[in-house]
Amino acid sequence: MTIQRRQFVAAVGGVAAAGLAGCTAAEGDDDAPEISGETLTLTTTTSTYDTGLLDELNAPFQDRFGVTVDTVSQGTGAAIETGRSGDSDVVMVHARSQEDEFMEEGYAINRRDLMFNDFVIIGDADDPAGIGGGDDAIEAFQAIAESESTFVSRGDNSGTHTQEREIWDEAGLGADDFGEWYQEAGQGMGEVITQTGQSGGYTLSDRGTYLSMITETDLEIHVEGPVEDGPEILSNPYGIFAINPDVHEHVNYDLAMAYIGFLTSLEGQRIIEEYTVEGEQLFFPEALSEDPNFAQYVPEDWTGGESDD
Template structure:
């Protein structure tokens, strides 16, 4: 696992795999299939279709994308049933890396979370500056709150926010609903039942006009609290743990989505004129520590 943060691993994703050829002089990845597990938000927004179609066309390969909550996506990866994972829960990503199941993590993009609710706003949280106050008011008024309840990145963030507000979901009454579904379905459920939910901005904007829900508490993209930031990463499944995974194709994919071409697709992807995600892989001053779990030290730091 020490190689996860090495400079050699960084170079692989950028170019080495993409230039590989078979004995006939053809690109070595042509005709192969990549299995990608990803969060429902990248799938529901349509961004994944744009990224994958471009990658498939360029390298004559197929991407089999399986949309799951982050917890389920990581379990699929732990079992060796996919080649690469795209997700948005850094603490869970770190556990995955530390256990040796993943290698060569890259920052990919970000958007933010927002608390959305019915227009009547029964807890009167519209325009609230702090997440803790908003959640405290929802709980105090016992206003309906629909949770993802699916061990996704959004669900993990929601539980973290309740905890920071000093509230234990185990003590909540019937007003707290375990939705157990993807983001699009939860937004529809909240729209039908009333109340509030935590959503990623991308999926909410992509469903604009399909629900009556409104943003009550903004995330940092629109000047809200940093605690609602929603970063995404992409991780290859470790071939040293699962020999069956297509590591070369996984690294080709990571190299593409973090390249200038892939980042341009992310940056320019919109819904009704609204940008849904913001590219984060390219920077004037690269953050090489992005590849390793929080708290780890590189050999140069020892």
């Protein structure tokens, strides 16, 4: 789906869509599970944590249900692995290929599209590779490699790192083509932005983390993503899903579904829509859509069993 700025949907459609998430434990519902006093463990990518968005989302959820959200900030790969071991109840990440594999293996259920922003290629204002103002991420990466300009990679199997590798693949470059100019940090996005600023090079960043640090860095956006009409390869959708209680019986499934229900409800999506840093919107709600993506619930390209009819 093409990422674009969109008008927030009307309240009537939002309330209907919110019900799809499952257990929202509405006030006064005698059939709602008793979850007061419990703790939800959320593993999530560093971008949702570092930007401050989760503080805005978790506070009203905790107040409403009388629970605690224990947030563990990791790269997407690590967040999924924590879920695989049963050490989290709900996972919020941004690498659909990894999410699909996790779902196909049976560890995750009830995935929902949550929100999106995009990736941007940022770098030193001097722009040694001459990529500034371009509209092709693949050509920008090729220019960085040809000029042997410093590129700082997350190098941590995060969602951002996964997308970076896809762009390098499309650019026709692999590990054997990288020299000393290519640096793997093995750190979160905030640390990588800081390291990139110190090196005078480039990196791939999600827009949200970059904007949340814009007063702390001199790095500039040289190639925009689709939020500003840039290439689709820089799109950055976020998903959320519960850990399958049939695999890990001890996970708090009821609370996980209440959390998913809240974040994908009209209220949760409005919080995402209205959250800004320095006047800039960091994320765009995706769960409430005028054009619902019903394929979001299953892995991409999954067809299921063949019918005998």
